[in-house]
Amino acid sequence: MIARPKPGETEDDLKRLEAEFQQGDSQCSVKIKRPIKKATRPNLAGRFTLDLDTLPELESYQVLFDVEERNTDLLDLQPTTSKLPASTLKSYSEDDGFPEAIDLSSYYKVGSAKRQADAGKSYFATEFDRLNGHIEDARHDPIEEDSITALASETQNDFEEENVKRLAAMKNDELVAARKEIEEKLDPKLLEFLKNRHKSKNAKPSSEALAKPQVSQYKQAKLLREQGLAEEKNEPQTSISTEAIRQLEVLEEFADWKAEEKYDRLAADAVQLDLLTKCARRVIPRQEHQATRLFDLLKASTRTEAPNSTLELARSKIDEIKKLYLEEINVGGKQVQRFANGLNPVVDGSWMLRPIRSVLDAMQKSERSSTTDDLDIVRLTLMWTALLFAERPTLFYTMVDPSDFYVRLAELYILGPELFTDTIIEECTSMLLEQFLLPQSRKGQLILRLERPVAGLDAFMPFYEELLTKYEEFSVGHIGFSKIILLGAYGNSALSDALECQLTLWSSRRNVVREMTTSSNVLKPLLDFIKEISENAAKAKEETCYVQYSMLLSEYAGALRSRRVEKERNSGAFMIAANELGAFVLRHTSAKENVELSTPSLKDFDSLVCVLREAVKDVLTI
Numbered sequence: 019m020i021a022r023p024k025p026g027e028t029e030d031d032l033k034r035l036e037a038e039f040q041q042g043d044s045q046c047s048v049k050i051k052r053p054i055k056k057a058t059r060p061n062l063a064g065r066f067t068l069d070l071d072t073l074p075e076l077e078s079y080q081v082l083f084d085v086e087e088r089n090t091d092l093l094d095l096q097p098t099t100s101k102l103p104a105s106t107l108k109s110y111s112e113d114d115g116f117p118e119a120i121d122l123s124s125y126y127k128v129g130s131a132k133r134q135a136d137a138g139k140s141y142f143a144t145e146f147d148r149l150n151g152h153i154e155d156a157r158h159d160p161i162e163e164d165s166i167t168a169l170a171s172e173t174q175n176d177f178e179e180e181n182v183k184r185l186a187a188m189k190n191d192e193l194v195a196a197r198k199e200i201e202e203k204l205d206p207k208l209l210e211f212l213k214n215r216h217k218s219k220n221a222k223p224s225s226e227a228l229a230k231p232q233v234s235q236y237k238q239a240k241l242l243r244e245q246g247l248a249e250e251k252n253e254p255q256t257s258i259s260t261e262a263i264r265q266l267e268v269l270e271e272f273a274d275w276k277a278e279e280k281y282d283r284l285a286a287d288a289v290q291l292d293l294l295t296k297c298a299r300r301v302i303p304r305q306e307h308q309a310t311r312l313f314d315l316l317k318a319s320t321r322t323e324a325p326n327s328t329l330e331l332a333r334s335k336i337d338e339i340k341k342l343y344l345e346e347i348n349v350g351g352k353q354v355q356r357f358a359n360g361l362n363p364v365v366d367g368s369w370m371l372r373p374i375r376s377v378l379d380a381m382q383k384s385e386r387s388s389t390t391d392d393l394d395i396v397r398l399t400l401m402w403t404a405l406l407f408a409e410r411p412t413l414f415y416t417m418v419d420p421s422d423f424y425v426r427l428a429e430l431y432i433l434g435p436e437l438f439t440d441t442i443i444e445e446c447t448s449m450l451l452e453q454f455l456l457p458q459s460r461k462g463q464l465i466l467r468l469e470r471p472v473a474g475l476d477a478f479m480p481f482y483e484e485l486l487t488k489y490e491e492f493s494v495g496h497i498g499f500s501k502i503i504l505l506g507a508y509g510n511s512a513l514s515d516a517l518e519c520q521l522t523l524w525s526s527r528r529n530v531v532r533e534m535t536t537s538s539n540v541l542k543p544l545l546d547f548i549k550e551i552s553e554n555a556a557k558a559k560e561e562t563c564y565v566q567y568s569m570l571l572s573e574y575a576g577a578l579r580s581r582r583v584e585k586e587r588n589s590g591a592f593m594i595a596a597n598e599l600g601a602f603v604l605r606h607t608s609a610k611e612n613v614e615l616s617t618p619s620l621k622d623f624d625s626l627v628c629v630l631r632e633a634v635k636d637v638l639t640i
Contacts (some may be wrong), residue, residue, distance in 0.1 A: 107303050120145050120512045135531050307362040309353055313340045316409055327409055328445050332401035339402045342373050342395065367419025368473060370406060371426035373399040375474070378429050388436045396430065400446035407454060420458040420464050424506065425473035425481065427455070431499045432488050438498060447498050451505070452543065459509030460547060466510045468518055482506060482519055486530050495535035501544060502589070503530065508548045508594075513558055517566040524573040524595075531591045532582045538589040543588060549597050556605065568626060574599050575633035585637075596638055 124133045125141045135144040136153065147153045155596055188196070196336060201209060317336050332339070344355045363369045377392045407414045427450060431438050438444070458464055466472060468479040475481055485503065492498045508521045510516035523530055538545060559567040574595040577583040585592045605621040 062152070073510075088561050103615060108485050121150070125306070165431050170284050307356075310344060310357065312406065312410070312413075313344070316405055326408070328401060328442060329405050331442070332398075332405040335398060335401065339398050342398060342402075343369075363417060367417070367422035368426040369417075370403045371399060371423065371429075374426060374433075378433060381433065388434050392433070393437055393440065396433070397442050398442060400430075400443055404446040406536050407450065414454075418454075420455060420463045422473040423450075424455055424464060424502075425475065425478070427451075427484055428481075428506065431496075431502060432484065435492050435494070435496070438496065442496060451498070451501055454511070455505060456543065456547060459505060459511075460551075462511040464505075464509045465512055466515060466519075467512055468508065468515045478515075479518070483522065486522065486528060489530055490528065491532060493532055493533065497536050497540055500534050500536045501541070503534075504541070504544060504548070504594075508551065514566065515553060517559065517563055517570060520570055521566065521573060524570065524577060526573065526576055526580075526582075529582070531577060531588060534588055534591045536590045538593045541590040545593055548594055552598055553601060556601065571599060571626070571630060578634045578637050581637075596640075599630055599634065599638070599640045603630060 021035060021038070023035060120142060122141050122145055125135065125145070126132070133144075135141050136147075139147075144153070155275070204212075238316070313336055317333060341356075343357060343361060345358045346353050346355055348354075357363065357369075361369055361372055366372065373395050377388075377395055381388060381392070427447065430443070430447065438447070466478045466482075468482075469477050472478050485506070489499055489503055503523065507516065507519040510519060522528070578592070578595055578599075583591045583595060606627055634640065
């Protein structure tokens with residue numbers, strides 16, 4: 019046993035125990051193992067240094083064969099601007115197996131020695147066929163051709179003169195006998211054709227032929243289908259489709275729809291559409307870049323008349339206006355301005371009013387009222403729009419769609435009276451309404467379909483109903499708000515949709531017309547337009563939309579009878595109803611003989627006239 023140290027032993031005792039342990043044969047029960055350091059693997063993904071001097075050099079006998087340059091005499095030629103001789107090229111072609119170069123110099127000569135290429139073939143193809151014996155070796159001589167043409171003309175004239183002389187020398191009996199002999203030899207049908215061929219050339223086309231336009235196979239088949247006269251044919255559909263594409267006609271893919279405007283498209287094939295898409299990708303960015311320059315161009319005035327204070331204020335705030343539309347991006351280390359995401363002046367017909375939609379979305383999302391920041395944004399937006407309209411009218415008319423513009427401008431009145439009663443905003447909206455929207459409505463450019471998307475909205479009718487609700491809520495008979503309401507109902511070129519809007523406006527369940535206290539003098543330009551368009555569309559309304567039109571006349575009479583619309587309080591609305599009722603009664607009492615048979619019966623008209631007169635006899639004499 020090995021003695022272990024005990025408490026109290028000195029250092030000498032410990033050395034003695036160590037000496038006894040080393041002299042003994044006992045082994046330690048614990049074996050110490052030290053860790054072996056592993057060799058680190060080199061990082062093969064990093065850089066490395068290759069010493070070429072340490073690599074063994076391959077002997078030439080290990081290569082399959084030595085690289086040897088052929089045709090080295092070409093390298094010995096002195097540099098010159100002239101071409102290599104044909105003999106040298108021919109020898110190299112024969113050695114290397116390339117085909118012999120074809121000499122086309124005879125096709126570029128001047129004069130009679132010049133060869134002419136065959137029709138539809140190139141010089142190379144013509145010479146190749148000539149060398150292989152496919153065509154004759156003929157040289158076209160223009161002088162010879164002219165002489166042949168002149169000789170033929172002279173021969174024809176000689177024949178004509180000879181025939182005239184011969185006919186002049188014949189007697190009447192001989193002429194009759196010769197004519198009878200010719201008639202006996204010819205076929206009667208051919209003889210009839212020869213007699214009448216000059217008549218058909220000189221005959222004037224009939225009025226029906228002039229009125230009827232020439233149509234393609236696609237349109238002809240479409241008209242036959244509409245009239246129920248189409249015959250069952252085994253003609254493949256691809257031929258008609260090809261004809262439609264060639265004529266660039268409109269394909270009616272939704273012919274069973276009842277809407278007056280369907281989602282039709284222009285007939286085009288895939289190659290045309292692909293080319294159009296590629297061109298648009300290159301053109302649209304350039305147009306956007308030109309649009310960004312508008313802000314800098316309008317800093318300087320181009321107007322010759324007296325300056326407008328609102329427009330000058332807008333010009334002084336161009337830098338603030340730019341922040342509403344443009345953003346800066348880094349392109350190749352350079353700051354470039356472009357239109358913000360979701361704003362495209364090329365395809366958006368009302369891009370200048372887009373900030374109003376952003377303010378409206380923010381207010382509806384957070385369910386808050388308008389703030390001073392909203393007022394500044396709307397004010398800058400309308401000032402910029404008015405400035406662009408005044409300074410660049412041609413560009414404005416090109417870029418703006420009246421229908422989209424009307425909706426975006428009408429969204430201003432949903433924001434609340436804190437915004438649309440501002441002085442600067444009222445001045446700008448009045449300019450845009452009277453100088454742009456009203457003239458465009460006169461031209462029939464304002465088209466608002468109730469169930470069709472417009473200005474990013476799914477349909478127009480829900481928006482118009484919300485507009486009427488806001489008018490009842492806080493308009494207090496505002497002039498601009500009243501104009502936008504009336505223009506949407508009466509300026510709409512879609513007849514049936516316009517009547518639906520008018521019915522909604524004059525409905526007895528709403529108080530819109532009762533709160534429309536704007537005088538007729540203020541609304542005179544708009545009232546004159548409404549009267550004019552009502553007279554022009556009277557016949558169409560009575561023939562195609564008689565049910566809606568009769569309901570609207572009843573709403574007019576009901577509003578006057580119930581005193582919802584009074585002449586003193588609502589002179590503008592009263593004038594609209596009175597003019598419409600008076601014109602209808604006048605049309606069907608003073609000149610009944612002018613009423614066409616396609617309209618409802620005269621008895622129905624007489625009954626309606628009596629009902630209307632009885633309804634409004636206390637407030638209006640018609």
